[in-house]
Structure formats: structure tokens, C-alpha cells
Amino acid sequence: MRTIRSLILAIVLLVGFACQENQDYQDIITNGDYQIAAQLKLTDVIIHDIFSPPVASRIYAYPSIAAFEVVALADPSYTSLMGQLNGFEKKDFDTEGEIYYPLAALAAYYKVGTAMIFSEALVQEHKERAFQEIRKKGVPKKVFERSVALGEEVAAHVIAYARKDNYHESRSFEKYTVTNEPFSWQPTPPAYMEGIEPHWNKIRPFVLERANQFQSPPPTEFSTDVNSQFYKEAEQVFNTVKNLTKEQKDIAYFWDCNPYKVNVKGHVMFAEKKITPGGHWMGIAAIASKAADQDWKGTAETLAYTSISIFDAFIACWDEKYRSRLIRPETYINKYIDEEWLPLLQTPPFPEHTSGHSVASNAASEALTKLFGEPFYIYDSTEVAYGLPIREFNSFREAADEAAISRLYGGIHFMPAIVYGSEKGKRLGQYLNEKINTRGDNIAHKKE
Structure with missing residues (x-):
């Protein structure tokens, strides 16, 4: 009797599962929630593994490109x-048989993302949970x-x-050598870390012809003369930080995005969990996608296009940083104006000129403005997970302007680095907008 009941139960389960598999599964994934969730997990791992801003831009870009390539296979209105x-290089892919392309795009994203980071198990676990959920919703096994x-x-x-972009080779390049030249960058407290990614300009860009294609003007000529322009720029930073309003402090903290922030308590030194500038803008891209x-x-x-602009922005910016090798405001002010002065934000471990956030933010804002136009209201909750409030903007360019000036409020950049960095980012973003086409006539790369 028990055997008969077990057999009947098994048949019922099989029939139920078969019915589940035969249902219309095409509407299981209609929006970008699954990919946005995958990106959020990738962000968590980037923070966990403490990747630098330039390296983080690489980690975001390649998985996003892989997901988009599946889109180009699925829909001829998108261009590979x-x-x-x-x-x-172009490549044919086997698309014979029934394909659920939203799932294929997600599989591509997870596969590439896992290859980009150290803590692979964290991304793998996230993928398995997502795939199990999708499978249970009725996608047929085959x-x-x-x-x-x-x-x-x-x-x-x-x-x-990705393996041919010179990243892996650059891991063995020589470290940055600190010099005693008065104008040159010096490691800053509390960790006194070495210069990060001094050879990032040797990484292959996605669209730029070369790293210095949009080379910024050089910084103001270094001087310790109290009547010099350079001294006045240092005084501007010094006085700005001394007289910050609450709003200016809020802006500085919101756009801090320094994954190398170190806290010191007694003899204990520990890192603070923070998103990178590129991670912040990838978060904005996801928010815009959902809002639209x-x-x-x-x-x-959206995620692929934005990530490409950020990646090239960091290559262009780092090319200038290690060409000019300029001293940070904290070092200069402590030596020539006030040895007790501290910036509001902790100084990141690389040269001053130009401002990375200014370049990357403006490049990303141009890419997103192309996709969504302006005005475009942004309810930026990207930093909520890291203990900061929401800020609101009427356009991507408005957000980029605030990100740029935040570096003055934070006391970590002279004004020319912000102005020239913003100009570089805008020019770079506009150039990418002219060169990259993700919509239009598409030659599907499929096997006949």
C-alpha cells in the first residue's frame, strides 16, 4: 500500500514538474533586476577584496560587455x-535551438565577473541562488x-x-619610486601607502587611441612663494576646509569613494568599507535604468556603455597623474602653511593631478546623458548601503559637477585638478559617444 502511494506521489510530482516546465517562461526575466543584483554583488566583492579604483573599473566593464553581447545576439536592433x-575581434556563436537570452546574458555576466576577482566563491554562490530561482520558475531544463x-x-x-589588455603583465611592473623633488607626490598619513597603479596608462583602452589622447594642461607651476599662484591654490584648499558648511561636508562625504580609507585607533589600523568612484557611477547607471x-x-x-566610459576615463586620468606626479594639498599645506592641518577626507594613495572623480564622473555623465537625455531626475541612493543619505539631482551632469567640486571640499585636490579633470572627462565622454554605437543595423554573429 505504501509502495502504491509512493508511486502515485512520484507520478503527481513528475506531472506537476512537467507542467511547470511547459508553461510560458519568457516573462520570467523582463527587466534588468537580475543583472543589477549581480552587479551589486560584484560591488560587494570589489569592496571586500579592496580593489583600487582603476582596477575596479576593469572588473565592472568586461562582465557588462559580455552581457551586452548576448543582447546583440538576441535583438538585431542592438549593435555588437x-x-x-x-x-x-568578431566571433560567431552557436545560437541553434531554443535560447532564453536573458538567462544567457546573466550567465555571461557571472562567468566573466567571477574571472575578474579574488573571492570567486562569493559571486559563484550568488549566481547559483539566482539560477536556482530562475530554474524553479519554469525554464525547461534543455x-x-x-x-x-x-x-x-x-x-x-x-x-x-580581457587577457590581452596588458593588465596581467602590469602586475609585475616596477613599483612607483618616491623622489625628493619638492613638487612631487609623497605618501600620506595614516597608512603612507605606495602609489597605486603607476602603469595604468599601459592598459589597453576600449575606445581611446592612446592614453594621452586628451592630455590635460599641466598643473600650476610649483612654488613655495606666498605670492605665487600655486601657494594661493593651496591656501584656497586650506581656507575652504576650515570654513566648510554642513552642506559642503555632506557633499564631500557622499562622493568620498575611497576604498583605501584607513582608521587608526591606538595601535590598531583597519580599513573602512567604501565604494569606488566607478562603483558609484555604475550604481547611478543601475538607478537610471530602473527609473526609466x-x-x-x-x-x-546602459551598464556596458557606462562601464566603458569609466574604464577609459581611468586610463586617461592615471596617465596624467604619473606624468605630473604632483604633491597633494595635505603634504604641501602641512609643510608650508600649517603642520597641524588635516583634510576633511583622507587623501588617496596616488598623485594629485588630475582629479580621478572629476574625470570619471564627467565621462560617465556624458555616456548616461546620451542614453537618457536631460533633464533626468536622479534619486541617488548608491551610498545608503555605506551609511550615507540619498542625494537628488536633475541631471547626470549636475551630479558630475557636484562629484568634482567635492574634492575641493574634501581637501584632497587643488582647483586646477578639478577643472582640468572635468574638462578631460567631458571631452572623453563625448568622443566615446561619437565612436561607440550600440543601436542600429546589426550583423548578427551567429552560425548559419
């Missing part, structure tokens, strides 16, 4: 980035497997592309 990005296989095939091509009610394809396009 293969053949558009430097060194990104379709599921075929879709994941396609996504991983696209991912393999993107990973091979984009589908999964539009979301993938």
Missing part, C-alpha cells in the same frame, strides 16, 4: 561591440542548459579579450 572596441552554455561561450570570448523602466536588454546596454 565586437569590431568597435580596440582589439575586440533550454536552461543551452542558454547557460551560450552565455558562457560569449564569456569565454570576452575573457580571452528599461527591459533587460536596455539595462545591459
